[in-house]
Amino acid sequence: MKNIVILIKKDFTIDKFNVIIIILLSIGIPLYITFALQDLGFGQGSDFASLLLSSFYCFFMVLSKLGLIEHKYKGAAYLTLTPISRKDIVVSKYVFLLLVFIMSILGYIITYLLVPAVKPLSLPSIIIAGTANIIFLGLYIPLEFKLGYENMKYYFMVLIVATPLLIGFLGKYMDVSIFQNIIENVEKLIAIMIVFSTVFIAISYNFSLKIFMRKDL
Amino acid sequence: MKYLLELENVSKKYKRFSLKDISFSVSPGVITGFVGINGAGKSTTIKIIADLIKKDNGVLRFFGEERKSKYTNELIGYVMDSSYFYEKQTLKSIKNTISGTYRNWNENDYQRYLDLFLLDESQKVEELSKGMKMKYALALALSHNARLLIMDEPTSGLDPLIRSQIISVLKEFIADGTRSVLFSTHITSDLEKVAKNIIFIHDGKIVFNEALSNISSLHKKIIGTDFMTLEDCIIDFIEYMKRGNGI
Secondary structure, eight states, rough: OHHHHHHHHHHHSSSTTHHHHHOOOOOOHHHHHHHHHHHHHTTTTTTHHHHHHHHHHHHHHHHHHHHHHHHHOEEEEEHTTTOOOHHHHHHHHHHHHHHHHHHHHHHHHHHHOOOTTOOOOOHHHHHHHHHHHHHHHHHHHHHHHHHHHHHHHHHHHHHHHHHHHHHHHHHHSSHHHHHHHHHHHHHHHHHHHHHHHHHHHHHHHHHHHHHHHHHOO | OOOEEEEEEEEEEOOSSSEEEEEEEOOOEEEEEOOTTTTSOOOHHHHTTSSSSSEEEEEEEETTTTTGGGGGGGGGGEHHHHHHOTSSSSSHHHHHHHHHHTTOOHHHHHHHHHHHTOOTTTTTTSOOOOOHHHHHHHHHSSSSOOSSOOOSSTTTTTOHHHHHHHHHHHHHTTTTOEEEEEEEEHHHHHHHHHSSEEEEEEEEEEEEEEHHHHHHHHHHHHHHSSSSSHHHHHHHHHHHHHTTTTO
C-alpha cells in the first residue's frame, strides 16, 4: 500500500503541470459547455457532457504527458529495481486514473458552486460518464502496457478521428429512439452500469497485470 | 549461506543472439568482475538478474533462495548503464520517492555519499554530467544497507578521477566481508585494481570464472605466453576462440 501511495504521488508531481492541467480542464470545460449549450438552446444533459469531456481531456493530457516521460526515461524499469513490485505499478496506474476522475468531479462541483448558470451534477451523469471512461481506459491501459507509448499515440488519434464518424454513422443508420429510451430509463440502468463497469475494469486490470508481469523492461 | 547470488543454466533467446546456460556465483566479501566485449551478453545477464528481462530457463538464487518476494530488492543495490532518472526532478525529490520504498533506508549514509561525491540535492538531474549521474545512482544504491551491489558498466565513459573514487567506495563497501559487488565492465584496468574474481563472457557463453590471481596461469597454459594487462589477456582469448578453439 505504501508503495502504491508513493507511485501515485510520483505521477502527480513528476510534471508540475499535471495538477494545474487537471484543475483548468475540470473547471474550464464545464463553464464552456454550459454557455455553449445555452447559446444553442440546450440545457438538459450539460452536466453529463461537461463531466465526460473534462474527464476525457484530463485523461488524454495526463496519460500523454506521463507516457512521454516514461518512454523517455524508462522510470518504471528503475522503480522495479527498488522494493516496488510490478503489481504495485499496475495497481497505482488504475488508482491514479480513478483519482483524476474524482478530481474532474470535484472541479465540476466547485464550478457549480461558484457559477450559478452551471447545472448541478446528477448521480446518473457521474455514473454514465464513469462507465464511458472505464470502457476507454479499460482498453487503453492494457494496450499501453503491451504496446508502449509510441504505438498508443495512434489509439488517441484513431479515437479522435473515429468518434465524429461513428456518431455520424449512428445518427444515420440507427434508431435514435434507443438513445431516447436509455436517457429516459437511465436510473433503472444505473445498477447494470455499475456491475458492468466493475467487471470490465477487473478484466482490464487482470490483462494489464499479466502483460506487465511478463514484459521485458 | 555460501553465495549471495547464484545463476544456474540461465538462458534467453533472441532472434540474433542468445545467452546459453549461464552459470556462476558471487561469494560474500569479494568484487567480481564481469567482462566481455560489447554484445557478449553482459547487460542481458545483468538485466535478467535485475528482473528487467525475463529469462527463458534456468534458476536465479539470491542469498540462497529463489526470489519470491519484492523484499529481495531491499538487499540489492543496482547501478545500471544508463540514467533512468526523470531529468526534470531534483535529486532530493528522486531521493524522497526512492527512500520511501526501503525499510532500511539510511539517511546518514546517503548524506555522506552526497558529500563525498560533491552532489547538491537541489540540483536537477538534467544539470548533472554523466559521471555525476553515475555517482548519484551509486549513492542511492549504497544507502539502504544492501548486501549485494550489481553494477552494469558503471565506469564506462567516466574520467579516471571519478572511476578511482567509485573504486574506493566499492572497496569500502565489501570491507567487512559480508557484502559483494558484481561489476560488469569492459574497462578491465578498473578490475585489476579491485576484483578478486573475473567472469569472462563471450558470444552469450561463460568462457571462464576464475580468481584474478589464476588468470595468469590459465593464459600461460592456453596461449603459451605471459600477458601484460587483463585487457591483453581477454583479447588473446578472443583471438584464440576466433580460430575455432575452446577454452
